[in-house]
Amino acid sequence: MAAPAAPAEIITCPNCGRRNxxxxxxxxxxxxxxxxxxxxxxxxxxxxxxxxxxxAAPVPVVVDLWAPWCGPCRMVSPALAQVAADLAGRVKLxxxxxxxxxxxxxxxxxxxxxxxxxxxxxxxxARRSGAxxxxxxxxxxxxxxxx
Numbered sequence: 651m652a653a654p655a656a657p658a659e660i661i662t663c664p665n666c667g668r669r670n671x672x673x674x675x676x677x678x679x680x681x682x683x684x685x686x687x688x689x690x691x692x693x694x695x696x697x698x699x700x701x702x703x704x705x706a707a708p709v710p711v712v713v714d715l716w717a718p719w720c721g722p723c724r725m726v727s728p729a730l731a732q733v734a735a736d737l738a739g740r741v742k743l744x745x746x747x748x749x750x751x752x753x754x755x756x757x758x759x760x761x762x763x764x765x766x767x768x769x770x771x772x773x774x775x776a777r778r779s780g781a782x783x784x785x786x787x788x789x790x791x792x793x794x795x796x797x
Contacts, residue, residue: 661689664735675702679709679739688739692731695744697753704744705772710795714745715755715765722781723764729784730766733791736784741791768794 661672663682672680674693682689695703704711714730716723727745734743748755748763758767758774768776768791776794 663689677708690734690738691742692734693744695746697751700754704769707742709740709742711742711744711769712791713767713769715748715760716763717747717749720763726764726781729787732784733788736788
């Protein structure tokens with residue numbers, strides 16, 4: 651049986667304000683239907699959708715392994731959303747709730763949250779744990795994805 655398709659998110663274009671439906675998995679990267687600017691690509695993934703949503707992505711993926719009860723996770727979430735907006739068209743942010751996705755947590759040996767990883771072509775290119783300000787996270791992501 652095939653894994654269920656991940657749902658689409660509604661993303662407001664930071665350039666023109668139009669609301670766009672952005673699929674969790676696609677072959678290209680999302681652009682605004684109105685002004686055609688790249689959109690921040692933020693999606694949720696779970697044990698059954700991770701391969702489709704994160705590993706098969708056509709751009710580098712920032713994976714946020716988090717839990718709703720984790721204070722530092724709640725602090726880093728808006729910073730990661732800002733990084734996804736700043737690097738729209740260059741990265742995809744995939745959020746994984748480790749409480750709901752124990753296989754992913756186990757697969758990557760996650761022992762502390764938040765744990766952040768950058769995947770390039772489905773492989774871990776960089777990894778870090780703990781919260782950090784958006785400027786630090788952006789520099790870390792940019793160094794991991796290259797030019």
